[in-house]
Amino acid sequence: MIEVQNVSIVYGSGQGAVPALEDISFSVGEGEMVAVVGPSGCGKTSLLLAIDGLLRPTSGRILIGGEEVRGVRRDVALILQDAGLLPWKTVRGNAELTLRIQKRRESVDGILSALGLNGFEGRFPAELSEGMRRRVGIARALALRPKVLLMDEPMANLDSLTRERIQNLILDLWWEMGFTGILVTHDIEEAVFLGQRIVVLSPRPARIRAILENPGMGEHAYRGSPEFLERAQGLRRILEANG
Amino acid sequence: MKQVFAYFLAVLMVFGAWALVSFSLARAKGRPILPYPWQAAAAAGENIWTLLSAFGVSALRFLLALVVAFFVGLPLGLAAGFEQKLEQFLSPLIYLLYPMPPVALLLFLYLAFGLGEVVRLVVVVMALFFQVVVAAQGAAKFIAPTHILAVRSTGASRWQLYWHVVVPATLPSVLTAARVSVGLGITMLYIAETKLGILLPPSQGLGRFIEYYTFRADIALAGVVALALLGLLFYVLLEVLERRLCRWKYVGVKGAGS
Ligand SMILES: Nc1ncnc2c1ncn2[C@@H]1O[C@H](COP(=O)(O)OP(=O)(O)OP(=O)(O)O)[C@@H](O)[C@H]1O
Ligand SMILES: [Mg+2]
Numbered sequence: 198m199i200e201v202q203n204v205s206i207v208y209g210s211g212q213g214a215v216p217a218l219e220d221i222s223f224s225v226g227e228g229e230m231v232a233v234v235g236p237s238g239c240g241k242t243s244l245l246l247a248i249d250g251l252l253r254p255t256s257g258r259i260l261i262g263g264e265e266v267r268g269v270r271r272d273v274a275l276i277l278q279d280a281g282l283l284p285w286k287t288v289r290g291n292a293e294l295t296l297r298i299q300k301r302r303e304s305v306d307g308i309l310s311a312l313g314l315n316g317f318e319g320r321f322p323a324e325l326s327e328g329m330r331r332r333v334g335i336a337r338a339l340a341l342r343p344k345v346l347l348m349d350e351p352m353a354n355l356d357s358l359t360r361e362r363i364q365n366l367i368l369d370l371w372w373e374m375g376f377t378g379i380l381v382t383h384d385i386e387e388a389v390f391l392g393q394r395i396v397v398l399s400p401r402p403a404r405i406r407a408i409l410e411n412p413g414m415g416e417h418a419y420r421g422s423p424e425f426l427e428r429a430q431g432l433r434r435i436l437e438a439n440g
Numbered sequence: 441m442k443q444v445f446a447y448f449l450a451v452l453m454v455f456g457a458w459a460l461v462s463f464s465l466a467r468a469k470g471r472p473i474l475p476y477p478w479q480a481a482a483a484a485g486e487n488i489w490t491l492l493s494a495f496g497v498s499a500l501r502f503l504l505a506l507v508v509a510f511f512v513g514l515p516l517g518l519a520a521g522f523e524q525k526l527e528q529f530l531s532p533l534i535y536l537l538y539p540m541p542p543v544a545l546l547l548f549l550y551l552a553f554g555l556g557e558v559v560r561l562v563v564v565v566m567a568l569f570f571q572v573v574v575a576a577q578g579a580a581k582f583i584a585p586t587h588i589l590a591v592r593s594t595g596a597s598r599w600q601l602y603w604h605v606v607v608p609a610t611l612p613s614v615l616t617a618a619r620v621s622v623g624l625g626i627t628m629l630y631i632a633e634t635k636l637g638i639l640l641p642p643s644q645g646l647g648r649f650i651e652y653y654t655f656r657a658d659i660a661l662a663g664v665v666a667l668a669l670l671g672l673l674f675y676v677l678l679e680v681l682e683r684r685l686c687r688w689k690y691v692g693v694k695g696a697g698s
Contacts, residue, residue: 269594271595294604298595
């Protein structure tokens with residue numbers, strides 16, 4: 198479904214050039230959920246922006262469904278880091294944003310109540326808790342029933358209960374809607390809970406350090422099982438290794 | 441209710457201070473200089489229809505100038521701030537023209553547009569226009585990148601990007617700038633109605649009204665008060681508009697994020 202082929206991204210040029218990604222290749226099968234982990238500032242967001250067609254790779258290419266990504270695709274949704282809600286739009290306005298821009302008439306009522314946001318449709322983001330804001334961001338992305346869902350640290354900086362709740366929610370929605378997902382995170386447990394495979398990146402400029410299989414993923418109960426803890430240990434060792 | 445009371449108190453204080461100044465001036469100079477508030481009020485009463493008409497004409501003129509300044513200045517300023525290529529090209533131009541007072545060009549404006557209604561509008565529009573342009577450009581330069589990304593990632597067209605992000609993100613500061621420049625606008629209106637209004641009867645604008653009654657200090661002063669009220673009216677109007685259109689700015693906990 199998604200193929201990332203030898204992608205490098207360099208910001209700027211000449212003296213001040215900042216290489217963010219270096220020769221990244223991996224693929225994601227249809228309906229698969231892949232977690233991408235890497236240290237802070239390594240280039241995870243840049244990778245997602247490139248897959249969403251918002252940022253052109255300096256070299257290499259990205260294919261979705263066999264077509265090269267040359268701009269934003271309407272069947273791909275992106276959940277931005279910190280949700281990226283528009284403060285001047287209400288919960289409903291934010292959730293509907295993509296649908297309205299794409300001139301689609303579906304209602305967002307269903308997804309809003311699935312995410313526990315009913316009753317708050319008329320509120321502005323500034324009136325919500327951080328966890329609710331993240332859920333609005335998720336609602337906005339899922340409202341268009343995307344084939345591909347790209348998530349940029351959707352649970353970062355949340356308290357641990359809220360984080361687990363939203364992780365469970367994403368897992369349920371993935372089962373229910375069957376999208377192909379890429380979840381970027383720097384949280385080890387989150388990667389193990391939500392990634393069927395886990396792509397491990399090195400510090401900036403990001404290179405692929407390992408790709409781990411994680412067949413146990415898929416149920417709420419996976420969290421805390423011995424297998425889960427063992428995977429998390431393994432992932433931690435890879436992330437902490439130098440070089 | 442409290443607000444109304446505060447305004448009432450303010451009016452009372454202004455009139456009190458005014459009476460005091462009139463009294464002191466008359467004492468110091470030994471003859472009346474500044475008419476008392478009640479004298480101006482009486483004069484306003486005697487000329488109420490001329491005064492009301494002058495007020496209406498001035499208000500209409502100002503409103504029209506404001507609307508034109510917005511409709512031309514907002515798109516230009518937003519594009520000049522948001523489109524990087526345009527910015528490089530337009531910024532020097534704007535900064536060069538911005539500080540230039542239209543008053544200094546009065547002669548040329550008169551030669552170009554004659555002494556009709558158009559030239560009076562042009563003078564006021566010029567004053568407000570640059571305020572709107574500069575405010576819009578400044579605000580459009582600093583839109584949060586995530587807000588732009590959020591809308592771009594939906595596959596929005598350029599036009600939709602403006603509609604969903606650029607305009608709402610900048611509207612509060614543009615409206616504030618417009619509100620702050622009401623004072624300047626009223627000054628320019630006065631100048632336009634006096635210097636470029638010498639052929640008009642006193643009912644055709646407050647500036648003209650004031651000038652026409654130069655030798656009737658009490659009537660002229662009534663005109664000045666009306667001009668101040670006109671400024672207040674637009675100031676309040678723009679504030680109400682801002683509170684209405686930018687309701688999101690006023691919700692949530694003060695000082696909290698987003
Ligand atoms: N627009 C930009 N211009 C220049 N450099 C940039 C830009 N965006 C990102 N960078 C740089 O590229 C590197 C990777 O950034 P990116 O945001 O992709 O990292 P990240 O892994 O998502 O970080 P975080 O974990 O903090 O979200 C960083 O060093 C950053 O400074
Ligand atoms: Mg990031």
